[in-house]
Amino acid sequence: xxxxxxxxxxLRGILLLARGKAxxxxxxxxxxxxxxxxxxxxxxxxxxxxxxxxxxxxxxxAIIGFLSRLCAVLAVSAAIYEFARxxxxxxxxxxxxxxxxxxxWIVVPLLGIAGLLGAIMVxxxxxxxxxxxxxxxxxxxxxxxxxxxxxRAGLQLSIPQAIIxxxxxxxxxxxxxxxxxxxxxxxxxxxxxx
Numbered sequence: 001x002x003x004x005x006x007x008x009x010x011l012r013g014i015l016l017l018a019r020g021k022a023x024x025x026x027x028x029x030x031x032x033x034x035x036x037x038x039x040x041x042x043x044x045x046x047x048x049x050x051x052x053x054x055x056x057x058x059x060x061x062a063i064i065g066f067l068s069r070l071c072a073v074l075a076v077s078a079a080i081y082e083f084a085r086x087x088x089x090x091x092x093x094x095x096x097x098x099x100x101x102x103x104x105w106i107v108v109p110l111l112g113i114a115g116l117l118g119a120i121m122v123x124x125x126x127x128x129x130x131x132x133x134x135x136x137x138x139x140x141x142x143x144x145x146x147x148x149x150x151x152r153a154g155l156q157l158s159i160p161q162a163i164i165x166x167x168x169x170x171x172x173x174x175x176x177x178x179x180x181x182x183x184x185x186x187x188x189x190x191x192x193x194x
Contacts, residue, residue, distance in 0.1 A: 010102050017099065018106050018146060022153035028102065030095040035077070038101035042073045061184045068180035075172045076100065080151070083165045089155050096154025100169075103150050110139055144170065 013027025028034060050066035053059075077097040084093035114135045121131040147169060152162035 013099065014103050014106060017103060017150050017153065020149060022149075025095060025099055025150070025153045028095050028099040030091075030098070032094065034098045035094050035101070038098045039073055039077070042101055042104060043070055046070070060187075061181075064180045064184050068177050072173050072176035073101070075176055076169045079165065079168050079172060080155070083161075083168070084155055087155065087157065087161065089157075092155050096151060099154050100147060100150050103146060106146060107143070110142070114139055 009027045013024040016024025016027065018024075029037075046066050046069035050062040052062075053065065054062035077100075080097045080100065081090075081093045084090050084096070118128075118131045118135050121134070122128055126134075144166060148162050148166040151157065151165050151169070152159070155162075155165070157165065
């Protein structure tokens with residue numbers, strides 16, 4: 001069975017965590033199968049996008065993009081494992097990594113909410129670029145908090161420990177996803193000033 005916790009239970013866990021309820025962590029499986037099920041879509045979507053880009057004549061960016069996303073997903077889970085090991089919480093790492101990987105999907109409803117709020121803000125007279133910047137900042141802040149809360153609830157960490165780990169996870173994601181994209185653009189001479 002690919003999804004040991006079940007989709008309804010996972011969705012319930014995501015929604016509880018998204019509202020700051022630590023009990024949501026219990027909705028996620030604590031097995032390698034559960035972790036694999038949580039990682040699979042985070043790998044599948046970039047893989048499909050990379051295949052499409054590769055077929056459309058951009059094989060190098062497609063390969064680099066896919067490998068960078070794969071490395072980011074795996075590196076964050078590895079960081080959670082290592083932090084759990086260092087803090088003597090090894091038994092909690094799989095559930096935490098599983099929850100964090102599933103929790104990524106909160107982005108989908110957030111984008112819908114942001115679109116609605118953006119339309120309201122622009123209708124009220126705010127300039128579109130300003131509304132976009134405000135909403136991007138709010139979403140980024142919420143997603144950082146959400147990751148921090150999920151990590152804190154999952155590994156039962158103190159506030160400073162969870163801040164350290166979410167900072168490491170965010171840095172890994174930025175380093176492993178944005179840096180390769182910038183490098184690819186630079187190699188193709190598509191960056192301004194390059």
